[in-house]
């Protein structure tokens with residue numbers, strides 16, 4: 001086996017090595033000679049007619065028929081031979097086809113799709129061995145992404161991707177990460193529950209995904225911006241339109257691919273075929289503009305207020321506590337305010353009184369050369385009955401439910417997109433924003449409660465396992481300290497202590513001085529000196545957070561709710577668990593206020609967690625990882641994988657591996673609980689991908705799925721409409737992600 005000198009788990013150092021070290025080059029020549037050797041060996045094996053896969057450990061291998069469809073190159077794994085030119089494109093009907101190939105050809109198969117060569121690894125043993133850890137470093141690149149204008153995160157390769165991912169992971173490596181996430185989730189949940197109540201009252205099955213889609217998008221924006229968008233504002237409206245388009249993007253469709261290449265053909269083709277074809281470039285452009293606007297705001301020190309969160313309970317959820325300043329107020333405040341320098345200074349100083357400032361959106365300079373004049377207006381205050389109504393009743397919100405798929409798409413031409421953006425930036429659309437500072441002191445103490453400390457450690461461990469450290473170049477690097485060498489300090493008790501607690505127990509990074517994740521991202525050295533003239537990487541990475549983080553969570557939620565609606569007994573068990581935990585909490589708090597479902601309750605809800613995991617296991621939002629491109633000729637078991645081959649983790653097959661899961665196709669949450677009812681993750685479970693390319697939003701997604709599922713189950717019984725198909729027969733489609741095609745559900749309010 002070839003070993004690579006780049007040490008995977010050394011985080012920052014690994015990335016630096018990856019950039020600087022010529023070792024990959026050296027290894028490439030080494031590999032070429034090995035390739036020649038392997039090919040000879042492989043040919044020899046074939047001649048001897050004794051080709052056998054050395055993977056006895058896998059159940060799948062027992063059914064493998066190696067010699068049947070061996071591809072032209074003897075060094076490649078077995079797989080369907082396909083047709084000339086198109087390969088196996090016509091044969092592929094979705095993830096079930098991959099499973100069929102796994103059963104037919106074994107744990108590694110090779111398939112050609114058009115001019116692309118794909119190798120699937122379908123067991124956890126292979127994935128751990130070759131795609132995670134050191135070996136995974138051979139497969140870190142990606143193919144070019146759809147409508148990509150920079151490397152970004154999702155489809156980036158090489159040094160730029162590494163730099164982007166490192167910056168994002170570092171920006172998220174902060175003590176307040178969980179709070180930031182939970183605030184965004186709770187705020188949107190309140191809105192979702194309101195709308196679901198309204199729809200449930202009609203007593204008819206409906207597409208629950210229509211209500212969930214905007215929430216999934218708003219969680220991402222709320223998470224990045226450090227505060228949720230006001231419920232009625234041009235940005236939220238614009239984001240919803242973008243997201244509805246994104247939902248309709250069918251990357252599998254030949255028409256989409258064609259019109260992405262030749263945008264001018266889209267309109268004529270739409271008319272000719274009476275078919276909606278989403279303008280992927282236009283959708284991405286519109287999102288870029290929105291994001292640019294948020295970047296400008298953030299750079300000007302203008303922030304959204306914190307979300308409602310467990311630590312901020314006074315804030316009514318789903319509401320913006322500010323009223324819109326009138327035009328004259330805005331002008332007056334502008335006149336009475338300080339200079340740009342004052343504002344920059346104040347931005348770098350923590351505001352100990354925690355007073356926030358308000359400025360209308362249109363004060364943010366459109367012209368990047370002209371400094372913005374937006375400045376302090378007033379203190380945060382809670383809304384009074386005299387305030388202008390900020391919140392329409394839920395019934396006033398635009399109702400996209402029950403539209404046909406084609407109606408859903410607000411697929412606008414670029415001109416319309418432009419006019420939307422003008423409206424967004426127009427002076428008449430002023431709305432409240434706050435600048436919010438956090439006392440750094442409060443952030444630099446080790447959390448007292450054990451659960452939170454555990455969360456932080458888990459997050460840190462997760463990030464570190466991905467190969468990222470929280471220490472930026474130029475900062476004092478964190479040195480692992482032997483626990484015995486540690487001394488007690490008021491902030492940092494000696495036992496139990498881990499390096500992460502120690503790290504968090506003292507000033508650690510630029511992160512803690514910033515309020516929002518976006519602000520932290522902008523402050524990372526990787527994005528130093530980025531202006532609007534050279535912000536492709538920053539912008540593409542932020543766009544990717546929406547391309548990667550909206551329809552995925554939506555689809556995951558739909559699968560979980562669908563499986564629960566089809567399994568009433570399991571649904572009831574989960575509901576009983578939620579009710580018990582809520583009752584215990586209420587008793588402890590001795591309060592008549594409605595108890596919220598929080599992330600901290602998950603340890604007490606093992607069954608619900610098991611339902612979520614089981615839903616994601618079977619649903620398989622991403623039936624395979626995204627392609628990991630071989631950057632060198634590589635060796636996997638006895639096969640040579642040529643450079644530029646796409647190597648994928650066959651998540652769908654791994655999640656249905658009969659060796660790992662008894663009756664793998666059945667929805668059985670209890671399989672994830674031990675005899676004492678304790679929850680544990682199955683080994684062969686990789687919904688978020690593998691290795692250093694693993695999902696950036698995993699923690700956020702897990703939190704969304706848990707809180708949303710628990711809260712919906714608490715409030716409603718999920719009833720599968722009479723006559724609907726059983727779970728295993730539900731139709732799905734592959735668009736950006738694998739999604740249920742037409743999932744409708746009846747929600748009955750629980751008493």
Ligand code: HEM
Pocket residue numbers: 153154155156165220544545546548549550552553556621622624625626627628687688689690691692693694695696697698700701
């Ligand atoms: C249920 C929800 C989600 C699922 C199932 C999921 C799944 C995945 C998978 C399979 C990958 C590819 C990993 C690989 O190639 O090995 C990925 C990458 C990614 N995901 Fe997620 N994801 C989810 C939610 C999110 C969220 C909420 C965000 C952001 C807010 C996000 C952002 C990303 C990004 C930026 C990448 C690219 C990472 C890279 O290539 O380095 N995802 N995700």
